[in-house]
Amino acid sequence: MKLFTVLTAALFSAVVLQISAGRAETPEEKGLAIAVEAERRDQGFGDQVTDMVMILRNRNGQESKREITNKILEVKNDGDKNLSIFHTPHDVRGTAFLTFSHKSGDDDQWLYLPALKRVKRINSRNKSGSFMGSEFSYEDISSQEIEKYTYKYLRDEILDGRECTVVKYYPVDQENSGYSRQVVWRDKKEYRIWKVEYYDRKNSHLKTLTLADYQQYLGRYWRAKKLHMVNHQNGKSTDLLYKNYRFQTGLKERDFNKNRLQRAR
Amino acid sequence: MLLILGAVLVSPFSGTAFELNGSIALEGQYFLEEPGFLNQEEHTASVAAKAEFYHSFSTGVSLVFKPFVRLDSNADERSHWDIREANFLYPIEGADLQVGIGKVFWGAAEFVHLVDIINQTDLVEGIDEEEKLGQPMLRLSLFQDWGLVDLFLLPWFRERNFPGEKDRLRTPFVIDTDQTLYESSSEEQHVDLALRYSSTFGDADIGLYQFIGTSREPTLIMNGQPDRPVLLPYYEQIRQTGLDLQMTAGSWLLKGEVLYRSGQGRNFAAAVAGFEYTFFSMYETSMDLGLIGEYVFDDRESRLALSSFNNDIMVGFRLALNDAAGTELLGGVIKDLELSTCIFSLEAGRRISERIKLNAEALLISAADEQDPAYWIEKDSYILLELVYFF
Structure with a gap:
């Protein structure tokens, strides 16, 4: 993460220079600066383990449930490693999904x-x-790296009594992303995301994510306990309910080795 | 009783020391044609149960125990039990040591499993060779920056089980496992060895191994009285080098397996190469459709070899509806390029409640050539229904 910190510092000094030189920050620069600051605040958590219940709801309100344990290892200079282990549905118990994001x-x-x-x-x-089978796509649950998007600050807005910035995220990998853009509401005080709107490749509003029940861990890291995703086009929704957030549990590289997944619990 | 036990012991989430779970399956197998051989039963019904006990000690050591049993209406070789796994795992600095009965899978292809060698095939469970018997082993896994090195010491050989006289999907003459022959004078006590290196290079996962020991595939030798001939399984000492590869290239998933074996007749090679191309979220639904193509080549002397894939092409698909019921379909056609044999296979699965799943399977063998081992099972095309309860 060192190189990244240097880059960030360079970026900030550039921003400061531009402001002092009397040139206004462009919406693109401001959008990026917000994402960079949010990333900076989230650094150093080391590793994280959470238990999650995923509730799938169809158009008629019928529900089905999946229980998953999620493990994340922070990787310096690259994207995080992420391991999801399924406990239910019972027929897929023990199935594990491993991602090394870059x-x-x-x-x-x-x-x-x-x-x-x-x-x-x-x-x-x-x-x-x-x-x-949920309304979350692989890109929604993968590690949100700064380099995966370009940004554009839109406006400030009060959302549920909180002063928020509203920023557009454009995917860098336009060919494979399911979205043309995302619009992200983040509070100005703690840089927590409260709402995301997803627009499909035809630019129509596809999904909305709302986050709730934030709690701070280790005096620094904010995590939401409830994520609610609604798909406006098919009428389905998915809730992610997190519990037992644990940090710095001592996970190592080898706990994310693809040849060791049979012992993952 | 099991349910109550389950409720007390099973904790659905991680961090718990003890876990117990498993499944009970009811199965009906309906054969489309009259039996081809004397004494074979027409249809069968069976019940199979498996359980998994897992315990992790505070020291980081973990224990797993997985028994399996099947009772078949036919009451022949298909009724059997096995300990699939029973082992301790000791994590040490930069390595794992595993002691006990274990299960290991090597390979990448979908329709054939060429390089998979550590565990013996539980052939009475299915001719797709995907069910395996538990193998006693001492396994040392060394985690290095440049990859994983696995050392295997296999002190006890497991014989392949074969369908009995009453069972369908068998050879014309019964394979008599009471008269098994070994090349090694130590017989099943011969200590087999394997060394494997595996790693990830960019978009590719590669594994390379050397195996020295008792062949998991026996050669079949004709024996018995002229009026009642039987086949005897003969297990040679072999050396086998194997390579497996899977890599992503854009939207393609490429797979390959290669083996080279000596000690069983003349030296021979076998290989499978294939791809999987997936269309994600088809027509703006959440359905994914994967197209699979594989080609397998096997140079072994035919004799009474069990492998019927010597020069075959497989074309298939995998359809995942991504619905709440987790509906999935896997279908394919295996066509011999030299002989007339053509095999169709279809597998489907769907959850019908939180704990119950319905699986269906069909295998149709058509135009089997007399020179092909598939000829023996030509009259054994079947449809199988399975209802599984998970506890």
Whole structure:
């Protein structure tokens, strides 16, 4: 992350210079600066383990449930490593989904199938595909690296009594992303995301994500306990309910080794 | 009783020390034609149960125990039990040591499993060779910056099980496992060894291994009285080098397996190469459709070899509806390029409640050539329905 910090510092000094030189910050620069500051505030968590319940709701309100344990390892100078282990539905119990995200280029993804003890490489271009039948796509749940988007600050806005910035995110990988853009509401005080609107490749409003029940951990890191995603086009929705956030649990590289997934719990 | 036990012991989330879960499956297998051989039963029904006990100690050591049992209406070789896994895993600095009965899968292809060698095939479970018997082993996994090195010491050989006289999907003459023959005088106590290196290079996962020991695939030898001939399984000592590869290239997933074996007749090579191309979120639905193509080549002397894929092409698809019921379909056609044999296979699965899943499977063998081992099972095309309850 050192190189990145240097770059960030360079960027900030450039911004400061421009302001002192009397040139106004462009909306693109301001959008990027907000994303960079949010990233800076989230650095150094080391590793994180969470238990998650995913509730899928169809148009008629029928629900089905998945229970997942999620493990994240922060990686210096690159995207995070992420391991999701399924506990239910019972027939996929023990299935594990491993992602090494990268700041540039495609992520590396593997699927571990416990019945055959087989590790399958997954095509990570599948960004827009549904994650486990939910309204979250692979790109929604993957590590949000700064380099994956370009930015444009739109406006300030009060959302549920909180002063927020509203910024447009354009995917860098336009060919494989399911979106033409995202619009992100972040509060000015703690840089927490409260709402995201997703626009499909035809520019129509596809989904809206709202986040709630934020709690601060280790005196620094804010995490939401409830994520609610609504798909406006098919009428379905998905809730992600997080519990037992644990940080700095001592996870190591080898806990994210694709050959060791049969022991992952 | 199991349910109550389950409710007390099973904790659905991580961080718990003890876990118990498993499944009970009811299965009906309907054969489309009359049996081809004397004494074979027409249709079968069976019940299979498996359980998994897992315990992790505070020291980081973990224990897993997975028994399996099947009871078949036919009451022949298909009724059997096995300990699929029973082992301790000791994590040490930069390495894992695993001791006990274990299961390992090597390979990349979808329709054939050429290089997979550590575990013996549980052939009575299915001719796709995907079910395996538990293998006693000492396994040392060394995690290096440049990849993973796995060392295997396999002190006890597991014989392949074969369908009995009453079972369908068998050879014309029954394989008599009471008269098994070994090349090694140590017989099943011969200590087999394997060394494997695997790593990721960019978009590619590569594995390379050397195996020295008892062949998992026996050669079949004709024996018995002229009025009642039987086949005897003969297990040679072999050396096998294997390579497996899977890599992504744009929207393609490319797979390959290669093996070279000596010690079983003349030296031979076998290879499979294939691809999987997936259309994600088809027609703006959440459906994914994957197209699969594989070509397999096997140079072994035919004799009474069990492998019927010597020069075959496989074309198939995988359809995932990505619905709440997790509906999935996998279908394919295997066509011999020299002989007339053509095999159709279809597998489907769908959850019908939180804990119950319905699976269906069909295997149709058509125009099997007399020179092809598939000829023996030509009259055994079947449809199978399975209802699985998970606890």
